[in-house]
Amino acid sequence: MNLLDFSNSIEGYLLVSSILLTLGIFSVLTRKNAIGILLGVELILNAAGINFVAFSKFHLAALDGQMVTLFIILIAAAEAAVALAIILRFYRLKQTIDADEASLLRN
Amino acid sequence: MKWILLVAELLTVGSALIVAINPNILYSAVFLLFSFLGVAVMYLFAGADFLAGVQVVVYVGGVTILILFAIMLTQWLYRLKLKDIGSKFVVPGVVLALGLVPFLHRGLTELGKMVQAAPPEKMAEFAGSPKTALIGKALLTNYLLPFEAITILLLGALVGAVWLARPKA
Amino acid sequence: MLGVGALLRPKSIPTRRGTQAYECGEDPIGSAWVKFNIRFYVVAIIFIIFDVEVAAVLPVATQFKEAVLNGGAGLVFAELFLFIALLILGLIYCWVRGDLEWVKGVTLNAPKK
Amino acid sequence: MPANSALFAQSLTQWTQGTWFASVPIWVWALVSALLVIYMLALPFGGIATYVERKIAADIQDRIGPNRVGPLGIFQFAADAIKMISKEDYVPPGGDRFLFNIAPVLVVVGSCAGFVALPLAQYLVAGDINIGVFYIMAITTIIAPGILLGSWASENKWSLLGGLRSAAQIVSYEIPVALSILPVILISGSLQMGEIVKQQGWQSGHFWNVFHNPFTLIAFFILFVGGLAETNRIPFDLPEAESELVSGFNTEFSGMRFGLYALGEFVDVFVMCALVTTLFLGGWQLPFVELDKFMITLPSGLIALIQVGFFLGKTFVMVFVVMWLRWTLPRLRVDQLMGLCWKGMVPIALFNILGTAIWMWAFKGQSMLQVALGLFSGGGSSH
Secondary structure (H helix, E strand, C coil), X not given: CHHHHHHCCXXXXXXXXXXXXXXXXXXXXXXXXXXXXXXXXXXHHHHHHHHHHHHHHHHHCCCHHHHHHHHHHHHHHHHHHHHHHHHHHHXXXXXXXXXXXXXXXXX | CHHHHHHHHHHHHHHHHHHHHCCCHHHHHHHHHHHHHHHHHHHHHCCCHHXXXXXXXXXXXXXHHHHHHHHHHHCECCECCCCCEXXXXXXXXXXXXHHHHHHHHXXXXXXXXXXCCCCHHHHHHXXXXXXXXXXXXXXXXXXXXXXXHHXXXXXXXXXXXXXXXXXXX | CHXXXXXXXXXXHHHCCCCCCCCCCCCCCCCCCCCCECHHHHHHHHHHHHXXXXXXXXXXXXXXXXXXXXXXXXXXXXXXXXXXXXXXXXXXXXXXXXXXXXXXXXXXXXXXX | CHHHHHHHHHHHHHHHCCCHHHHCCHHHHHXXXXXXXXXXXXXXXXXXXXXXXXXXXXXXXCCCCCCCXXXXXXXXXXXXXXXXXXXXXXXXXXXXXXXXXXXXXXXXXXXXXXXXHCEEECCEECXXXXXXXXXHHHHHHHHHHHHXXXXXXXXXXXXXXXXXXXXXXXXXXXHHHHHHHHHHHHHHCCCCHHHHHHCCCCCCCCCCHHHCCHHHHHHHHHHHHHHHHHCCCHHHCHHHCHXXXXXXXXXXXXXXXXXXXXXXXXXXXXXXXXXXHHHHCCCCCCCCCXXXXXXXXXXXXXXXXXXXXXXXXXXXHHHHHHHXXXXXXXXXXXXXXXXXXXXXXXXXXXXXXXXXXXXXXXCCCCCHHHHHHHHHCCCCCCC
């Protein structure tokens, strides 16, 4: 029962969100695949959303946090569409989506 | 009912773990879907009913499909070319991720103390009330400008993304 | 939540597998990897933007009736109108630039090298 | 309505106090009722729908149809089910076993979960969620990834092509569907299914939403056609076009897995038709009758039964139309499909929203009927 109570308090939400954040950063850094990096970014955005929603309920008991999460979700969708379009463009250019190959600007 | 929340949280974290460490990018995408669903259930339990719906519509129905399409467009059929883990940043990644843990733990415990928890009855009332109308009102008053800005940003994203993805004629 | 339980049953019954693997007769898979149409992806982009806009405008739409009855409908109507106008603009852009034409699809990346 | 259901729940808990019912935690009941919904409603509907579909097909083509198993072949679906369950559970050796397993589950979950929010009668809803319509819109989007993953996992070119077509089609037609739900939300000002149906009663003078104004009539047709396309039904069944793609995304699926796909499709058709009924055809409301007047004289159980009957009746009429269309219309070409969606239905649906909003504003939210009656009774004295 202890675990259950924990999961329903703000600490549970914060724990989940921090784990998502860590895994997202890990994923962003270790993936070679550009789409994999995008998956990591999505995890990070979700972590942020969880935090806002949790504080919206447990700290303020007001709507503002939820509004921010709503905007995060909306922007995340646009971001995913543009990022994947860039990845496809890059793939057409280089026949790969290995992010380490994306070094055109370096030379 | 708390059990469901716990299950959702475990689902979220477990799926996210698989997303992060599975070398097969397609599996990562599938488990990202489950992670999104778990987050949606968590939103429900935090009294964000409309947001849970938005989460499912946008992430599960939209972003996942987009990612799956992109994966299938860029991978050789059935042969996932990139064994994926192992960019130049593996070591820094692991180090940074491990290094974040104590900070996050610290932040977690400190924040838990700092949160001036709203009075329980107010919290329960907030969690139980339907949010759609409230969000609608907020979008028409306090958040009118950000909302319009975001709708215009979405139009820009549409134009830009379509321009980027368009095959050359 | 609902379906997992439902699925356990029908699936636990047919675990009786055939003794040998079914012969892969009809469709031999060559190495021919299909590069299908990138238009699938363009459609998905248009879809996600429209979807997101609809999701964002839903709470505003629920306020319209009340605003009509109690006054203040102008603001809600303006917001709805802007929403529709933006979607139409996006649609016109895609239409004019030929992103909605399905036939003249160009397959992505025929390997040139 | 919430007060009423709360009262109901309260009386239920009082009734169960002291018995062994009370000691069972609530989530067990939730699980049991969820399984009951699936097994008692979704599965029989899926089974019977296949039988009915075959019979209708036979009638239209002047054949007899299934007639061996039981009187008039009515147990054909049971025979089919037994056959499917006992069939070999084939997984293509080169395919992806995990995704192959999980894909049909996603499809069935996505379509069955929609059942929860459907208001069968005034007080008979599994869960009258306050984002009801949005919930159904959201949960049915899980079907598209399911189809896409299944087609990928079966390692078959035709499957993959069918799956991609299917996903692109489902995804595209979600837009006109969502856009033609919006006029209803403008009219009723709520996402809650029970509330939307309640406002379509005769006594509130609204009548059904189809007849609220000219634009909702168009929206009704767009929603129906879009639903048809979203469930991959016949004029839009390109993903399964036999002549082009063998059997589409489910080519490699056999036995119960195929059964799950088929079940998912039929249940999805039902949910779509029920959604159309709820939003536009007044749900459980009886036409031209104020049921509230009977509330006093008739037992509430009978009222509920009548309401369920009307709801299911309207829904099944829609389902019948869907099946009828299958043998009437030829299949579209893929470019026609996308053209119809993006160049036809989406602009019209956007125009509908604008039209409905203007109508609401101009006539203070009254329906055509109310406006006409107001004119008839002379000089707008009431408003």
